[in-house]
Amino acid sequence: xxxxxxxxxxxxxxxxxxxxxxxxxxxxxxxxxxxxxxxxxxxxxxxxxxxxxxxxxxxxxxxxxxxxxxxxxxxxxxxxxxxxxxxxxxxxxxxxxxxxxxxxxxxxxxxxxxxxxxxxxxxxxxxxxxxxxxxxxxxxxxxxxxxxxxxxxxxxxxxxxxxxxxxxxxxxxxxxxxxxxxxxxxxxxxxxx
Amino acid sequence: xxxxxxxxxxxxxxxxxxxxxxxxxxxxxxxxxxxxxxxxxxxxxxxxxxxxxxxxxxxxxxxxxxxxxxxxxxxxxxxxxxxxxxxxxxxxxxxxxxxxxxxxxxxxxxxxxxxxxxxxxxxxxxxxxxxxxxxxxxxxxxxxxxxxxxxxxxxxxxxxxxxxxxxxxxxxxxxxxxxxxxxxxxxxxxxxx
Amino acid sequence: xxxxxxxxxxxxxxxxxxxxxxxxxxxxxxxxxxxxxxxxxxxxxxxxxxxxxxxxxxxxxxxxxxxxxxxxxxxxxxxxxxxxxxxxxxxxxxxxxxxxxxxxxxxxxxxxxxxxxxxxxxxxxxxxxxxxxxxxxxxxxxxxxxxxxxxxxxxxxxxxxxxxxxxxxxxxxxxxxxxxxxxxxxxxxxxxx
Amino acid sequence: xxxxxxxxxxxxxxxxxxxxxxxxxxxxxxxxxxxxxxxxxxxxxxxxxxxxxxxxxxxxxxxxxxxxxxxxxxxxxxxxxxxxxxxxxxxxxxxxxxxxxxxxxxxxxxxxxxxxxxxxxxxxxxxxxxxxxxxxxxxxxxxxxxxxxxxxxxxxxxxxxxxxxxxxxxxxxxxxxxxxxxxxxxxxxxxxx
DNA sequence: AGCTAATCGAGACGGTACGTCCCGTCTTAGC
DNA sequence: GCTAAGACGGGACGTACCGTCTCGATTAGCT
Numbered sequence: 132x133x134x135x136x137x138x139x140x141x142x143x144x145x146x147x148x149x150x151x152x153x154x155x156x157x158x159x160x161x162x163x164x165x166x167x168x169x170x171x172x173x174x175x176x177x178x179x180x181x182x183x184x185x186x187x188x189x190x191x192x193x194x195x196x197x198x199x200x201x202x203x204x205x206x207x208x209x210x211x212x213x214x215x216x217x218x219x220x221x222x223x224x225x226x227x228x229x230x231x232x233x234x235x236x237x238x239x240x241x242x243x244x245x246x247x248x249x250x251x252x253x254x255x256x257x258x259x260x261x262x263x264x265x266x267x268x269x270x271x272x273x274x275x276x277x278x279x280x281x282x283x284x285x286x287x288x289x290x291x292x293x294x295x296x297x298x299x300x301x302x303x304x305x306x307x308x309x310x311x312x313x314x315x316x317x318x319x320x321x322x323x324x
Numbered sequence: 325x326x327x328x329x330x331x332x333x334x335x336x337x338x339x340x341x342x343x344x345x346x347x348x349x350x351x352x353x354x355x356x357x358x359x360x361x362x363x364x365x366x367x368x369x370x371x372x373x374x375x376x377x378x379x380x381x382x383x384x385x386x387x388x389x390x391x392x393x394x395x396x397x398x399x400x401x402x403x404x405x406x407x408x409x410x411x412x413x414x415x416x417x418x419x420x421x422x423x424x425x426x427x428x429x430x431x432x433x434x435x436x437x438x439x440x441x442x443x444x445x446x447x448x449x450x451x452x453x454x455x456x457x458x459x460x461x462x463x464x465x466x467x468x469x470x471x472x473x474x475x476x477x478x479x480x481x482x483x484x485x486x487x488x489x490x491x492x493x494x495x496x497x498x499x500x501x502x503x504x505x506x507x508x509x510x511x512x513x514x515x516x517x
Numbered sequence: 518x519x520x521x522x523x524x525x526x527x528x529x530x531x532x533x534x535x536x537x538x539x540x541x542x543x544x545x546x547x548x549x550x551x552x553x554x555x556x557x558x559x560x561x562x563x564x565x566x567x568x569x570x571x572x573x574x575x576x577x578x579x580x581x582x583x584x585x586x587x588x589x590x591x592x593x594x595x596x597x598x599x600x601x602x603x604x605x606x607x608x609x610x611x612x613x614x615x616x617x618x619x620x621x622x623x624x625x626x627x628x629x630x631x632x633x634x635x636x637x638x639x640x641x642x643x644x645x646x647x648x649x650x651x652x653x654x655x656x657x658x659x660x661x662x663x664x665x666x667x668x669x670x671x672x673x674x675x676x677x678x679x680x681x682x683x684x685x686x687x688x689x690x691x692x693x694x695x696x697x698x699x700x701x702x703x704x705x706x707x708x709x710x
Numbered sequence: 711x712x713x714x715x716x717x718x719x720x721x722x723x724x725x726x727x728x729x730x731x732x733x734x735x736x737x738x739x740x741x742x743x744x745x746x747x748x749x750x751x752x753x754x755x756x757x758x759x760x761x762x763x764x765x766x767x768x769x770x771x772x773x774x775x776x777x778x779x780x781x782x783x784x785x786x787x788x789x790x791x792x793x794x795x796x797x798x799x800x801x802x803x804x805x806x807x808x809x810x811x812x813x814x815x816x817x818x819x820x821x822x823x824x825x826x827x828x829x830x831x832x833x834x835x836x837x838x839x840x841x842x843x844x845x846x847x848x849x850x851x852x853x854x855x856x857x858x859x860x861x862x863x864x865x866x867x868x869x870x871x872x873x874x875x876x877x878x879x880x881x882x883x884x885x886x887x888x889x890x891x892x893x894x895x896x897x898x899x900x901x902x903x
Numbered sequence: 904a905g906c907t908a909a910t911c912g913a914g915a916c917g918g919t920a921c922g923t924c925c926c927g928t929c930t931t932a933g934c
Numbered sequence: 935g936c937t938a939a940g941a942c943g944g945g946a947c948g949t950a951c952c953g954t955c956t957c958g959a960t961t962a963g964c965t
Contacts, residue, residue: 681874
């Protein structure tokens, strides 16, 4: 383990300014309209400072996702013992976030970016961001053992269906159309008697 | 009504060459790597000939989708009376198409393009391409009346969940991982006794 | 011989605007301070329009020299039959031009540029510009035959000495110090009795 | 008078490494291609060490000239009492140095640098380097009093003509063309009977 | 058959952004 | 306080495409 490299240390303030600028500009400009040059000038930073640390604009966004700079919704799925209630709450929170146009644009931009960058795709889908899918899978597995899960489909498929339904709404719909939370929950959860 | 304008008629061969070039290049270059200039040179066509007839590269792709130049899967959902069999077949066909890397790349590019262009989004999601979702909704509504649909969720939500699950797999997964067709069908269809 | 290439013809007005901008900016900025980007914006032209036709900024300047866009002094050496008078006049004209600070800076910039570009060096020294040396050699050869040339040194060496003396003054002297025209003439011409 | 300041003393080895690197790189890269960054890495030195002691790359070159790091010719003009012999020898030595391509490139680079930097211009022309012009003037003045100088032109003008002829050859000629030493001497010196 | 007019491939145009190189300054730890 | 190292904000480089604008050469329908 080497203690410190020689030379000036990386500027944390520049790093943060760049990431904040990226997140601020993405909804406004869309992914393809977002340029490194714009991010640099918005952040008050030289272009080289960006290129020194990130290979692409997607990579900047990936780091933003991993650092939680895309606020607005909780990826956490509660576990109250009642699957129906937990899913309803989780979807409602997600829905509320996606009802906000800025956040909608941000997430669309992220999805586009993720298509063209493996690191961002991992960051977005696997680790935490968009649907918090792994956490959801875990919750559904728990529900399987307690008999609250409908049918016999694997928790992974159920989770992907729920998240996919939200993703579909996000990408396919122009207007801000909400998902039908109740129906989605009913799809997965064993109705309580 | 004027049947034909004076002057030289639009060249059908140029039109087709452009669309074929676009579809051929999209998987290779990705949406952002695809340029009008490249399409023009690939098609052996002047740039102006493209700009004369299409407002953007997304518009070219939209026309390609509408003309069925993106081969490889049938958007048709059969109606044999047996929902389980029909869905299984439809998903299997879709899955086979998406197992081919070239087609996968093509569809990813299309999804990206659709995010930034309303016309293409309509062409892709509503009219026919990706999931043929309206046809699916129709089939599920029919199944509801004949009691083959599980639970009480609306056909639209069910359709979006199925299509969303496929979309999620397309976008979120790096490797060519298949969807679990059986589980997806089980999610929606009332199991036969 | 092909009559015309296909495609839009080169814009003469852009070509002239670029060359005029280069000549206007060179004295003000010096050769190393002169940038392609500045020339382009001064000329109201895209950078690519410059790079399409010239490989370097020196090449632009070379074309300017060849087209006579660097006004201010006559390279012509008169031949009145009186070498002493002819040389005195030629040097006086040259001196007057070089007394003007703008022209001085221009010529300094040209000399610098010529060091790093073969084409410009030819344009500057051999064809016409700075000293009109070939014309001077010719005049001196004529004088040799009519016995007006002092000593036996070759006309080429004499010409280079005269031009060199001017060049030396141009490069080595900060302030606008004139050459001593009389002494230079005396160096070369047989004094009239 | 304080003999030494507190703190670490300036590194003489770094100073020499920088100047040697500059002189080594100048012929290879030309003046505009020579960068501080390249000099620093060639010298194995931090950039700041250069900027701390020199204001510009011309200043480094000026110091090189003053320290005699540009080897290859003697600026000294002998005084044997025989002007013709002394000039012939001086020009021959100069010519030999300038016949070497590396030295030629070096001197061209120096001349370019001198155009854009007053300090270097002084160092190059007035103090010692290129032509040792002041020494030459002195020698010619001596010759005037002893009647060895041709005509009545001022020694300064004669010196500038000789040096200018060499300078002209250096700048204007692509190939390594020699000056005609005999003719140049004849131009200035009273022929011995 | 000639005229008119919109098309075609080609490619130059004024621009914007790219990703790189270097500027001159600043900030590290080490001697 | 100097050193090597190297990050910083900035500016220019030369390239790739953008979408527009000529070019001369077709090629259709209408006189």
